[in-house]
Amino acid sequence: MSDDAATPSHFDQLIGLEVTELTKDGVTAQFTITPQLQQPYGILHGGVLCSVVESVGSMSGAVWYDGPVVGTSNHTNFIRATREGTLTARSTPIHRGRSQQLWDVDITDEQGRLVAKGQLRLANLDRSDQIGRS
């Protein structure tokens, strides 16, 4: 299971997200802003930040649970408009329970300034479920 969790998704590859650390207590990943990740004003698209929260939070939950998890709610706050550079995402557990988890994901720029902060709620699925084994 944790093999799956550690495997970048197709969508992560599209964004260029690369995991640099993966433990039961948190995941660190990085990506670089490219033109294709921008919105019409030339700023990094907020959806990319949500997506990074989603990927990093999901990986964190799957590694800790050692089983399949699915996101139920993603709330990402945007703090600082960003145009270029490499951003770092780092997850911290808020709650890791029997049926649900809640993870905090901070995304910072090269100067360590907070760009976005997300909270991802996950449901822990039955480990015997074969969902999604595509």
Add this chain to the structure above:
Amino acid sequence: MSDDAATPSHFDQLIGLEVTELTKDGVTAQFTITPQLQQPYGILHGGVLCSVVESVGSMSGAVWYDGPVVGTSNHTNFIRATREGTLTARSTPIHRGRSQQLWDVDITDEQGRLVAKGQLRLANLDRSDQIGRS
């Protein structure tokens, strides 16, 4: 300004999001699930759903305000795991104020079932700002 708002972003093109209706009271857009939009279990990546909420909500707010807007908070709830097909996103205004807006975005599948529901909060920027004119 509304030209910008109606222009798909680079990131929207990456997702394949196509606007089918664009009015001051709401935007409708569609996209088709492709392998590159999936997470490791073969399900549509939650970040794509957040991104569609972000794009459709931002376009809605920019068209109504007729000026630049920026997302401050995106809260997307995931209702139904989806693997394939064409999804439709439709925005509805919750609040359109002098300095802030709040939009609801529903994403449904081909059978009309709710796949995700997002709320996007926007800040209305000064119309004389030249931010982001890249």
Add this chain to the structure above:
Amino acid sequence: MSDDAATPSHFDQLIGLEVTELTKDGVTAQFTITPQLQQPYGILHGGVLCSVVESVGSMSGAVWYDGPVVGTSNHTNFIRATREGTLTARSTPIHRGRSQQLWDVDITDEQGRLVAKGQLRLANLDRSDQIGRS
């Protein structure tokens, strides 16, 4: 169980919340702004609005599920500052699943204007649990 669900809590009594309709598809309740529900500027305290979302959403979920539910996340957006009058809260189901529910609660003033909109996520507990039977 639904007896409990329909029973106003001590805290509801403190707020003065009165249920006027209670069905599996939604609950309607009302309360009147009193000085003790205000914050220092004389405006209705936002926490009261969150509390009404919590009560009305929880009752809705308990009646539909016909068993004990517990709130896991309450996200309330404040739309319009209000000082006086009787407000009406009405819930609508977004999702009613096997293990979780998501309810929307709109709070409006006497003119039908939206004062606050909340989303309450609930976990359905095991019906055999005796939790909280105090």
Add this chain to the structure above:
Amino acid sequence: MSDDAATPSHFDQLIGLEVTELTKDGVTAQFTITPQLQQPYGILHGGVLCSVVESVGSMSGAVWYDGPVVGTSNHTNFIRATREGTLTARSTPIHRGRSQQLWDVDITDEQGRLVAKGQLRLANLDRSDQIGRS
């Protein structure tokens, strides 16, 4: 202005919330669970936790800004059901900007365990506004 900010509201008194520390970088407050703060199962009502997030976050923002602020969004996650004891709420700034602020509020029990975590978004009002000076 900061006098107002530091003044407990009528609603805070109803809950029994007492501020123990008030600085520009965060506020600490405490309250004790009484029967009137419970929901029908005998557990602390989630709305009380949201209300404490609202009060502590609003006080924090008003003290830092040194002017009137108004809550626009309160998202509180409930981590641990609690029946009795004295809880402590502590705020930490996520973002303090020219027009908006975002505060994190953690509520813990006597053993230091996390009971709820909230994020409160505030709009900074014009300092010359006389809103709410009732």
